[in-house]
Amino acid sequence: MTLLQLLHTIILGPLELLFDVVYAIALKITDNPGLSLIFLSLTINLLVLPLYRRADTMQEEEREQSLKLKPGVDHIRKVFKGDERFMILQTFYRQNNYKPYYALKGSLSLLLEIPFFIAAYHYLSNLNLLNGASFGPISDLGAPDNLITIGSISLHLLPILMTAINIVSGIIYTKGMPLKSKIQLYGMALIFLILLYESPAGLVFYWTLNNLFSLVKNIFYKIPNPKKVIKIICSITGIAVLVAGFIYFTGIRRKALSLILALALQFPLIKNRIIKESKDSSNNDKHISSDTSNVIFYASCILLTVLVGVLIPTALIGTSTAEFVEMSDFHSPLKYVLRSALMAVGTFMVWFVVFYKLSSDKAKKIFSLGSVIAVFCAITEYMFFGKGYGNISSSLRYDVPIEISAKDYIFNLLILCLVTGAVYFIWKKGKGESLKAICIIGCLAITAMSLINVVKIKSDSDKLKVLAAQKSQDTPEFTLSRTGKNVVVLMMDRAIGALVPYLMEEKPELKEQFAGVTFYPNAFSFGLCTNVGVPPIYGGYEYMPYEINARADESLKDKHNEALKVMPVMFMNAGYKVTVCDPPYANYEWDSDISIFDEYPEINAYITTDAFGDNEEARIAQKEQTLNRNLFCYSIFKISPVFLHKEAYNEGIYNFADYRSLNEDNDWNFYYSPTDIYTCSGVHDNFISSYTALENLSFMTKITDSEENTYLSLANGATHDVTMLQEPEFEPANEIDNTEYEKEHAVRTAPGMKDLRLTTIDQVTHYQSNMAVLIQLGKWFDFLRENGVWDNTKIIITADHGRNIGLDTLTGDGTSSVGLDPMNANPLFMIKDFGSNEFTIDNTFMTNADVPSEAFKGIIDNPVNPFTGNPINEDRKNDEVLNGMYTEWALEKNHGNTFIDPIRYTLKNRNIFDIDNWTYGD
Known part of the structure; x- marks a missing residue:
């Protein structure tokens, strides 16, 4: 970041963000770009009105003082010369408490106007929403207005009108002022005319409105x-x-x-009471010195800067650093923190201070009190509220829309009132030193916590940099033989078994493509998150979560890696050509570390996620732009009162007015924004990264006539990072409208199942993403048939867990009696055996720990785990009670020797469809 960029971020960044948020809110209300400009101009002018009013007052004070001193100054300049004149002038100024730089006060309004003008110019000149938008006689707000045409000559009326208004306003404002002041204002009006004459009409219209507001203000103050x-x-x-x-x-x-x-x-009475209390407070806190008040203000600003700019962003990124790192274009996510920190410096240490410095002594104390109240309320909000919104992605969006009850609103407002009252009470009692001490200690504490987070992110980034080198690999490929045996294990993260009957019924062609596959709806998962759900899939029953915890002298990482190696090593030892793709959480890293297979040169390991993105550069650029802007907005959201959370979060857009134009020249717009259950803009970037791998399964598959046997395992996250898709194709699109299709398919049915109604975005996106995955697998299965490798291939499709999306399709009895929706522990489970050619449904009880024994069946007799020497079989499936676990999902927190804070859920009688068979909690 260059010095110019740094200064732009600090000084102009907060102003441009303010313009963007105000414009986005206006656009949401008016749905008209032109009207939104009027709203923007009015709002910004009202917000800065006290600032300009104070600047005008200071200018007037400076002019009066200059006029008062003018006779003496003229006399000194007339009588004395050289150094003597300089020394006597300095003495004269000092005797009259005047400093020469006070003359700058005469240009204060102009100095304040410059950053606002530059910010508005930069923001509106680059606002793509204005391109092609009309407003009244203006046909295109994104181009010069051309409102006057004389023959072949076009004149821009708006800049001329803006200048005329500016001159009239200047005439009124400078009445009675010296000629110097008038020339200054008229000169600036002409400069603005030259600068803005060829500018987009939207920008000139905005600045014309500003000048009109200034004219009204000047007339108003003359009454x-x-x-x-x-x-x-x-x-x-x-x-x-x-x-x-x-x-x-x-x-x-x-x-x-x-x-x-x-x-x-009662507002007038309340207002009078507040004024009275304010006067009483002023009398009571008169012994709080200005120095103490200043320290409280500046300490509060520093605390807010570190809290919003560093602590909250680093705390978020530190929970899963890998999610904020692009492995194909590696750089530390601390660059996003730097941007957020600079925005916080500009907001709290520059513009807050500007307002503070231009305030009267009385207003400064109000500022100090307000700032310390803001600090206490911000810390309270961050620490205790907004915790139950679900998982948040690296694009700063929650999995599901946030919901806030009236009870939450009331409780939060009550707590904030108590906090505000307590701080006000301390202030009123004159305990300024106590508040100062608390603010200083708070600054030190928050800075220390922030540094700890930064060090952790730096450490995580150094490890990820090593993994990033694995991305520069050959194109993933694997071999399937026409004459040998092929075993394929597909792990679809969070794929929900209970949805399969409805998906097959809605798309009957899937049954033909899956002919030969047996679907097991009565399937059970031992974990409700990937770190506990994956090991049993790859290693069998001895890697059930409670069995892993029993080996308490070994690290979770080592046990996880061991489970991932069981099937590849055993097939390798049996003479199979082995390929492993995207082993989940390999080496306990969010982005799988395939170096765990380096000790086995015969095993081919690849990462398929992100390997086939045609718009990878565009996706990365958009993600960076999103994080650079929204990480600071996320911090503001986290410290805002609960009643503002929905407005600040704004469905994950954070009031970004121009979000739709981010990728307008590329295939995908990765700014994912569902409007309702029928419509959506953009696509989930993580979904595309995984989905494109499934689209390229046929491309990665190399068919051979050799008699070698092959083993392939591949994991994919398209069913985890769900997105809204265009129906009936169930494909990603930048603009989605499923209104008509969903009206026709409001009720989905399946034989023997209760009717399915999708009523939330979470339900819709999971249903559609699961459908999209089956469609892509179906296309690959057709490819295998066409190339003669279907009958000699065994395919196992499973998931690490299901998902609670509020449908209760398995039992129909809800979750209240046990506290667990069985769909959460119901993974997708399918097996296509050698030579099978019919799609069947089998209610035999299965668990995802059956995968290894089913993979070895008919291939390796009496299989034995090469790492533990224990037999691999399905005996434990017949236990009277099976125990699953819910635990902390984040590897950064849960990486010791045993899973932390385990919550047990159990199933008896090997029947997931009876709610009485389930229990949740110890």
Whole structure:
């Protein structure tokens, strides 16, 4: 990052983000780019009005002081020369408490206007939403207006109108001022005309509105007693905002309306009471020195900077560093933290300080009090609220839309009121030193925690850098023989077995493509997350989670790696050509470390995820742009009051107005944004990374006539990183609208199953993604048939676990009695044996720990684990009670010798369809 980029991020970055958030909110309300510009201009001008008003006051004070000193200065300059004149002038200024640089106050408004102008110019000039958008007589807000045409000559009316308004405003503002001030303003008006004449109409329209606002402001301040008018306007605005905001954010309508109106009617009384309390407070805290107040303010700003800019981002990234690293274009995710930190510096240490410095002494104390209240409320929000929204991805989106109950709103507001009251009480009692000490200690503590997180991310990144080298590999490929035996194990992460009957019924052609496959709906998983669900798949029953915990003197990493090696090593020893693709969590890394197979040169290991992305560079660029912008927004979301969470999160968009245009020139828009269960923009980038591997299964498959036997295992996450897909093809698309199709398929049916209704985005995306995976597997199966390797191939398809998506299709009795939805432990389980050619359903009880013994069946007699010497069989399946485990899923937290905080769930009678067979919790 260059010095210019650094300064741009610090000074202009917060302003551009403010413009973007305000414009996005306006666009959501108006759905009109032009009206949104009016809303943006009005909002920004109202926000900075106190700043400009204070600057005007300081300018007036400086002019008055300059006029007062002018006779003396003129006399000194007339009488004295050289160094003597300089020394006497300095003495004269010092005697009158005046410093020469005070003359800059005369240009303060201009100095303030420059960063706002540059930020607006940069933001609106690059706002793709304006391209082609019309507003009134303006046909294209993204191009010069060309509103006046004389023959072949086109004139831009908006810049001329903007300049005229600017000059009229300047005439009113500079009335009674010296010629120097007038020339300065008129000169600036002409400069703006030159700068903006060929600019997009949207930008000029915005700046014209700013000038119009300035004109109204200047006229307003010329009327008698403007403060009284301001109070009336503020009172009316306060009532309107109180009513509209409360109704909008809480969703309460009729019952609450009367209460809100009653409170609103009391607004003048409440306002008077607040003013009285403020005066009393001012009298009571008069012994809180300005120095103490200053320290509290600056310490609060530093604390907010570190909290928002460093601690929250590093805490998020540190939970799973690998998710924030692009292995094909490696760089440390700390670059995103740096951007967030600079944005926080600009927000809290630059612009907050600018407002503070331009405030009166009384306002500064209010700022100090407000800042320390903000700090305590922010820490409270971050530590205790917003915890139950589910898993969040590296694109800063939760798996499911966030839901907040009225109870959560009320409880949060109550806590914030208590925190605010406690801080105000301490302030009112004059305990400024206590608040100062708390803020300073808080700064040190949060800085220390942030440094710990940074060190951890740095350490994780160093390890991942080694893995990134594995990405520069040959194109993944594996061999299947027409004459030998082929064994294939496919692990579809989080694929849900209970959905298969509905998928097959909706797409009957799948039954033909899966002819030869036996589907086992009565299937059980020993884990509800990958770290406990995967080992039994690859190693068998001795790698059930409680069996792994029993080997407490060995690390989870070593036991996990051992499980992954069981089948490849045994098939290798049996003379098979072995290929392993994407072994889940190999070496206990989020991005699998295939170096665990380096000791076996005969085993081919590949990573297929991300190996076939045609738009990899575009995807990476968009992800970086998203994180650079939204990581800071995520921090703001985390410290915001709960009633603002939905608005700040904004369905994972974080009020990014131009998100749709990020990848407009590429095949995929990776800014995934579901609108409802029928429509969506963009695609989930992780889904595409996995889905493209399935699309290229036939490309990776090399058919040979040699008599060699082959073994292939491949894991894929398309059923885990689910996305909304276009129906009926069930394929990814940048713009999706399934409204008509879903109306026709509102109720999905399957023989012997309860009716299925998809009512949430989570349900829809899981259903569609599971369907997409089966479709791609079906295409590959057709390829195997066409190339004569279907009958001599055994295929096992399974999952590490299922998923609770609120459907209860297995038992129909809900989860209240046991606290567990059986769909969570119901993995996809299918077997296609040698020579089989019919699709069948078999209710025989199976577990995903049966995979090794089923893979060896008919190939390796009496198989024995090469690492433990224990036999591999299915005897444990007949235990009276089978124990599964839910534990912490994050490897960064759960990487000791045993799984932490295990929660047991059990199944008896080998029947998952009876809710009475399930228990959850010890």
